Amino acid sequence: MTPTNDEMARILTPVAPPRVIEGVYTxxxxxxxxxxxxxxxxxxxxxxxxxxxxxxLVATTSGPMRDGDGGMALTLDDIATGHxxxxxxxxxxxxxxxxxxIFYNHRFLDLVRDYWGAQMAQPTHMLFNLCGAHHSGLSPHxxxxxxxxxxxxxxxxxLMNVMGKSGLFTDxxxxxxxxxxxxxxxxxxxxxxxxxxxxxxxKVLGHPLWNKGVVVQNEVMFHRGDPVGRPExxxxxxxxxxxxxxxxxxxxxxxxxxxxxVIRRYQPEEMRLLVHWSAELYADMAEAEKAFEHxxxxxxxxxxxxxxxxxxxxxxxxxxxxxxxxxxEFIKALIATYTIAPTTDWISAA
Ligand SMILES: [Fe+2]
Numbered sequence: 001m002t003p004t005n006d007e008m009a010r011i012l013t014p015v016a017p018p019r020v021i022e023g024v025y026t027x028x029x030x031x032x033x034x035x036x037x038x039x040x041x042x043x044x045x046x047x048x049x050x051x052x053x054x055x056x057l058v059a060t061t062s063g064p065m066r067d068g069d070g071g072m073a074l075t076l077d078d079i080a081t082g083h084x085x086x087x088x089x090x091x092x093x094x095x096x097x098x099x100x101x102i103f104y105n106h107r108f109l110d111l112v113r114d115y116w117g118a119q120m121a122q123p124t125h126m127l128f129n130l131c132g133a134h135h136s137g138l139s140p141h142x143x144x145x146x147x148x149x150x151x152x153x154x155x156x157x158x159l160m161n162v163m164g165k166s167g168l169f170t171d172x173x174x175x176x177x178x179x180x181x182x183x184x185x186x187x188x189x190x191x192x193x194x195x196x197x198x199x200x201x202x203k204v205l206g207h208p209l210w211n212k213g214v215v216v217q218n219e220v221m222f223h224r225g226d227p228v229g230r231p232e233x234x235x236x237x238x239x240x241x242x243x244x245x246x247x248x249x250x251x252x253x254x255x256x257x258x259x260x261x262v263i264r265r266y267q268p269e270e271m272r273l274l275v276h277w278s279a280e281l282y283a284d285m286a287e288a289e290k291a292f293e294h295x296x297x298x299x300x301x302x303x304x305x306x307x308x309x310x311x312x313x314x315x316x317x318x319x320x321x322x323x324x325x326x327x328x329e330f331i332k333a334l335i336a337t338y339t340i341a342p343t344t345d346w347i348s349a350a
Contacts, residue, residue: 133229149297
C-alpha cells in the first residue's frame with residue numbers, strides 16, 4: 001500500500017525549510033579545520049568507518065542475511081567510492097582542542113534552536129567528508145534517525161529507518177539539526193534536497209559552494225551529494241574499501257593510496273570539503289528531563305509490536321515474529337512496507 005502524498009509530506013518533511021547561510025565559518029576557523037585535515041590524515045573511506053564486511057553492511061541497513069540471499073558475491077571493494085571521512089567530534093566530545101570553539105559554537109547552537117523553536121541544544125558530533133572527482137550514485141537518502149530508547153548504540157539502522165518512515169513514532173523522535181557547509185571550486189558536486197517530501201520538487205544548493213551552508217534536519221529530508229568533478233575525471237583505478245586519502249605537504253597535493261601505493265592525485269583546488277556539525281535539541285525542560293531520566297523510552301519490543309499492528313492495518317500479510325530483531329521474513333516485510341524514495345529528480349531524469 002503506497003502512502004499518500006499527504007502522509008509522506010507529514011512524515012518526511014523537515015520541521016522547517018532548510019535555511020541557506022553564507023559565510024558560515026570565519027577565515028580563522030576554516031584555516032584551523034583545513035590545517036587539521038591536512039596534518040592528521042590519511043583518512044579512510046566513508047564506508048570503512050562503518051563496515052568491515054558486506055554482511056555487516058547488509059545487516060545494518062536491511063536486516064540479517066539469509067542463506068541464499070546472494071550477497072556473498074559482492075565485496076566492499078565493489079561498492080567503495082573515492083569519498084573519505086574523518087570524525088572531529090563524537091558523543092558531544094571534541095577530539096581536537098584546537099577546534100573546540102568551533103564544535104561548541106554559540107552561533108550554530110543559536111541557529112539550530114531557532115530552526116526548531118527549541119529551548120536547548122547540545123552539539124553531538126562533527127565530521128568532514130573530503131573528495132576530488134569520483135563516481136558516486138544518484139540515490140537520495142535520509143540520515144539515521146533515532147528515538148528515545150532506540151538509539152545507535154543499541155539498535156540496528158534498519159529498525160530506526162523503518163520507524164522513521166512509518167511516521168508512528170514522532171513523539172519519541174530525537175530532535176536533531178545539522179549545519180552542513182561546503183567549500184568547493186570544481187565542477188558539479190552540488191547538494192540536492194527534497195524539502196517538501198519525497199514526492200515534492202527537489203531543490204539544488206548550487207555554486208558558488210564556498211563557505212556556504214544549510215541548516216537542515218537530514219533524518220527526515222531526502223538529500224544527496226551530487227557527483228563531484230567532470231565525468232571523464234571520475235575513474236579511480238585501484239580504489240579499494242581500505243584506500244586512504246592524505247595530504248602530501250612536500251608536493252602540496254592530495255593522494256589516494258591503496259596499501260601504500262599512490263593510485264590517484266588531486267590538486268588542492270580539486271577537493272570538495274564538507275563539514276557536518278550536528279546537534280540534539282530539547283523543546284523545553286520537560287523534554288530534556290524525559291530524555292535524561294529515560295522516563296518515556298521505547299523498547300525494541302514495543303516498537304516491533306506497533307509496526308506489526310500498523311502493517312496488519314495496511315493489509316500486509318505477515319506472521320507473528322518470535323524473535324523480531326532476527327526474523328528475516330518480518331524484517332523484509334517491514335522494509336517493503338516502509339520503502340519510500342523520491343519520485344521527482346531533475347538530474348537523474350535529465
Ligand atoms: Fe546524508
